[in-house]
Amino acid sequence: MAILRGECHCGRVEVCFETALSPGELEVRACQCSFCRRHGAKIVTDAAGRLVISVEDGALVRYRFGLRTADFLLCRNCGVYIAAVILDGTEERATLNAAGMMIEGLWDRAAEPIRLDHEDAEARRKRRHRNWTPTKVVVETAAARGSG
Numbered sequence: 001m002a003i004l005r006g007e008c009h010c011g012r013v014e015v016c017f018e019t020a021l022s023p024g025e026l027e028v029r030a031c032q033c034s035f036c037r038r039h040g041a042k043i044v045t046d047a048a049g050r051l052v053i054s055v056e057d058g059a060l061v062r063y064r065f066g067l068r069t070a071d072f073l074l075c076r077n078c079g080v081y082i083a084a085v086i087l088d089g090t091e092e093r094a095t096l097n098a099a100g101m102m103i104e105g106l107w108d109r110a111a112e113p114i115r116l117d118h119e120d121a122e123a124r125r126k127r128r129h130r131n132w133t134p135t136k137v138v139v140e141t142a143a144a145r146g147s148g
């Protein structure tokens, strides 16, 4: 069991990624869509893992494009791309940008390019259900978060 932590550039968004895999066993991928390429995103998922995204109140921007099937989360303050999130039934699932959140052992690894733009909305939903990490987005006030 590894607990991998990271944060955005300004620290208003923190992530905690629990996975049974070691960082070396996790596949690091470079999605070739027009959004991910602009951010230099390196994405990781573990459907058997767990991700918590802790956000200072007001720090989150949700962006949609293309088939509009996922929310791409960005820090409103520093602009870092954090993760893409879907609602899968009653559960949220996400793919984490290990580069943006500078996750130790993952962010500087070479990423395998993947192309997913051939998918329709249904194929996309099924793949995300299969692969993405069960996720919770937690919004906290600045006071509750403290200074560190």
Ligand SMILES: [Zn+2]
Binding pocket: 008, 009, 010, 011, 012, 013, 075, 076, 077, 078, 079, 080
């Ligand atoms: Zn930030």
